[in-house]
Amino acid sequence: xxxxxxxxxxxxxxxxxxxxxxxxxxxxxxxxxxxxxxxxxxxxxxxxxxxxxxxxxxxxxxxxxxxxxxxxxxxxxxxxxxxxxxxxxxxxxxxxxxxxxxxxxxxxxxxxxxxxxxxxxxxxxxxxxxxxxxxxxxxxxxxxxxxxxxxxxxxxxxxxxxxxxxxxxxxxxxxxxxxxxxxxxxxxxxxxxxxxxxxxxxxxxxxxxxxxxxxxxxxxxxxxxxxxxxxxxxxxxxxxxxxxxxx
Amino acid sequence: xxxxxxxxxxxxxxxxxxxxxxxxxxxxxxxxxxxxxxxxxxxxxxxxxxxxxxxxxxxxxxxxxxxxxxxxxxxxxxxxxxxxxxxxxxxxxxxxxxxxxxxxxxxxxxxxxxxxxxxxxxxxxxxx
Numbered sequence: 001x002x003x004x005x006x007x008x009x010x011x012x013x014x015x016x017x018x019x020x021x022x023x024x025x026x027x028x029x030x031x032x033x034x035x036x037x038x039x040x041x042x043x044x045x046x047x048x049x050x051x052x053x054x055x056x057x058x059x060x061x062x063x064x065x066x067x068x069x070x071x072x073x074x075x076x077x078x079x080x081x082x083x084x085x086x087x088x089x090x091x092x093x094x095x096x097x098x099x100x101x102x103x104x105x106x107x108x109x110x111x112x113x114x115x116x117x118x119x120x121x122x123x124x125x126x127x128x129x130x131x132x133x134x135x136x137x138x139x140x141x142x143x144x145x146x147x148x149x150x151x152x153x154x155x156x157x158x159x160x161x162x163x164x165x166x167x168x169x170x171x172x173x174x175x176x177x178x179x180x181x182x183x184x185x186x187x188x189x190x191x192x193x194x195x196x197x198x199x200x201x202x203x204x205x206x207x208x209x210x211x212x213x214x215x216x217x218x219x220x221x222x223x224x225x226x227x228x229x230x231x232x233x234x235x236x237x238x239x240x241x242x243x244x245x246x247x
Numbered sequence: 248x249x250x251x252x253x254x255x256x257x258x259x260x261x262x263x264x265x266x267x268x269x270x271x272x273x274x275x276x277x278x279x280x281x282x283x284x285x286x287x288x289x290x291x292x293x294x295x296x297x298x299x300x301x302x303x304x305x306x307x308x309x310x311x312x313x314x315x316x317x318x319x320x321x322x323x324x325x326x327x328x329x330x331x332x333x334x335x336x337x338x339x340x341x342x343x344x345x346x347x348x349x350x351x352x353x354x355x356x357x358x359x360x361x362x363x364x365x366x367x368x369x370x371x372x373x374x375x
Contacts, residue, residue, distance in 0.1 A: 047312030133312055141309050142358055170360045172321050177358030192314050 044192065052117075052136040053186055053241060054213040055200065056220050056229060057109060060246035061207035064108040067095050072202030073112075076187055078171035088164045090176075092184045093199055098247075107247055110199065110208070113138055113159040113184035114232065115241030121151035121160065130181075136213075136241050137188055142180040151181055156233050159183045186210075186241075213241065276348035279339060282326045287317050301355075320359050328363035336361045 073093045074080065083089045093112040099105070115138050121130045122138065129145035132138050140151075140160075152160045160183040167177055173189040176182055187197035195201070200208040211220035223229075229243040286293050288300075300318035307313045327341035328334055335342040336356050346353040 043307075043316045044312070044314045046307070046314075131310060133310070135312065139309070143305060143309065166357070170358065170365075172324075172360045172365050175358040175360070180358070188312070192312055 047133045047135040047137070047192075049134040050214060051134075052213045053115065053191060054136070054211065054220055055115075055186070055197070055242045056209040056223055056245065057242065058205075058207045058209075058245045059107050059109040061205040062108045062110065062203075063205060064097060064106065066108075066204065068202045068204055069093055069110050069199035069208065070095060072198040073184070073187075076171070076190070076198035077174045077185075078169055078176065080169050081165065081167055083165065085164075088162070090161045090163065090182065092161070092182070109244060109247065111157060111159070111232075112199075112242070113155075113186075114157050114238070115184075115186060117239035117241070119238065120154040120156065120236075124150045124154040126150065133188075137186050137191070138183075139185055139188065140181050140183065142175065142177065142182070145180040147179040147181065149181060155183075156236055156238075276344045277339075278341065278344055279329070280326075280341070281328065281330050284326065286326070287322075320355060324361065324363045328361075332362075333364060334362045 070093050077092060079090045079092065081090070093110050096107075096109050096111050098107040098109070115136055117132075117136065119130070119132055119138050122132055124130075126148060127144045127146055129141045129143075130138070130151045131141055147162065149162055152158075152162065160181050162181050163176060163178050165178060170176055174185075187195070187199075190197060196210045197208075200210040209220050209223065211218040213221055213224070215221055216225075224243065227245065229245050230247060231238075231240045231243055232247075234240075288296070297318075301320065304316045304318040307316065323342075324335050329337075329339050329341065331339065334340055336353070337343060340361070342353055342356070342361075
């Protein structure tokens with residue numbers, strides 16, 4: 001469960017710059033600041049590599065035909081556009097119905113970005129747009145995404161979609177637009193505020209448990225330690241952040 | 248020699264005056280500030296550096312998850328969106344006016360919501 005420390009060069013440079021700025025302020029005489037303290041905002045600390053966000057989905061509770069998580073995701077992330085070709089629709093989370101033909105046992109489960117610790121989408125991205133945050137959330141940096149869709153090919157979970165048309169109804173906190181690949185963000189705008197992802201909050205059965213996999217006291221870590229769970233396509237050794245029970 | 252000197256002085260005067268004349272005669276973008284007040288930096292600095300402020304902030308927010316910084320597109324719109332259209336783009340749009348004037352492509356708002364007062368994510372609650 002221990003995630004290797006992901007100290008990216010960019011992160012190091014950022015930290016170094018902050019350190020230098022801090023020294024600069026400290027070195028000056030009292031009352032003399034390089035940056036006026038009165039104007040300085042107090043930005044958040046940002047994602048920490050001590051945290052790894054994950055989700056545990058109990059498929060035995062997941063009701064067939066229920067799509068509350070999908071609806072909540074669409075509302076939260078402003079996925080409201082109508083597409084001409086249904087195959088081109090954005091799909092950050094989707095419901096899957098499975099049936100074992102041998103014994104007829106049926107499963108229903110939500111499938112989305114599995115927020116792998118070793119994400120293939122990040123490996124293949126030619127521009128560095130597909131990225132993993134320090135806290136394990138896999139995102140697309142649309143500022144540098146060129147829309148080549150290599151990551152869509154690389155993802156074993158078909159978790160990513162491409163925006164084929166201009167959009168106008170984005171939510172202010174969830175920018176999305178033409179020509180970029182996108183996928184589940186674990187509702188990063190909510191997580192950064194200390195909230196759960198919209199799907200986990202909306203699930204009427206409470207089948208989706210969101211939390212910090214690295215914190216031994218979190219509900220998700222305790223349940224993973226106690227109960228059986230599986231990673232989809234565990235053979236790929238991607239160390240997914242989303243785990244399933246009952247499949 | 249005197250003639251040459253005169254010519255030089257005249258030339259210098261033209262050089263000095265030319266920019267002033269050009270500025271006075273050139274059309275300017277009509278920038279309407281809907282909510283006058285204090286921006287995060289003086290107007291001169293904002294005009295010259297807003298793109299750098301936003302670019303550095305966007306990378307820190309996007310890649311490191313640092314939120315609540317001074318520069319923020321959502322804060323831009325909350326003051327600068329037009330009262331008639333509610334947007335910073337389109338006709339009379341605060342951003343659009345200058346960018347059209349300077350012929351600089353403005354693509355922030357292809358992905359970011361350019362209208363003020365749009366429902367913020369999570370506002371309606373996630374419950375179905």
